[in-house]
Amino acid sequence: xxxxxxxxxxxxxxxxxxxxxxxxxxxxxxxxxxxxxxxxxxxxxxxxxxxxxxxxxxxxxxxxxxxxxxxxxxxxxxxxxxxxxxxxxxxxxxxxxxxxxxx
Numbered sequence: 001x002x003x004x005x006x007x008x009x010x011x012x013x014x015x016x017x018x019x020x021x022x023x024x025x026x027x028x029x030x031x032x033x034x035x036x037x038x039x040x041x042x043x044x045x046x047x048x049x050x051x052x053x054x055x056x057x058x059x060x061x062x063x064x065x066x067x068x069x070x071x072x073x074x075x076x077x078x079x080x081x082x083x084x085x086x087x088x089x090x091x092x093x094x095x096x097x098x099x100x101x102x103x
Contacts, residue, residue, distance in 0.1 A: 003027075004026060004027045005024050005025065005026060005027065006024070006025045006026070006027055006029060006065055006066065006067045006069070007022070007023070007024055007067055007068065008022075008023050008025060008029075008034055008065050008067075008068070008069045008070070008071060009021065009022050009023065009069075009070045009071065010023065010034055010035065010037075010038035010041075010042065010070075010071045010072075010073070011070055011071065011072050011073065012042050012045040012046075012072075012073045013072075013073075013075075014045070014075075019041070019042060019045075021037075021038045021041045021042060023037050023038065025037065025065065028064060029064070029065050030061065030062050030063060030064055030065065031052055031054075031059060031060070031061045031062070031063045031065065031071055032061040032062060033065075034065060034071050035052070035061065035071070038071075042073070045073055046073065050073050050074070050075070051073075051074040051075075052071060052072065052073060052074060053071075053072045053074050054069050054070065054071060054072070055069070055070055055072070056072065058074070
């Protein structure tokens, strides 16, 4: 890698599949540039309304990248986790975690 390049990765995770697109971009590239470069590999996953983050932190598309960044396509949760816990509690169930000491 030359001094004027960044190595970044664009990641899209969907049900049952994680797709990673490693990229080499010019220094000073933005999230938007990375997404544009990833479109041939990720297609419709890179929609304009899709939120993006770097290592789990929400960023704008004009955010400048640094070497080693992982740009993540963030999807809305299918259900609100708090509401799901309440619904399961009403049924006497949990989200799969066992209380401490129960094995």
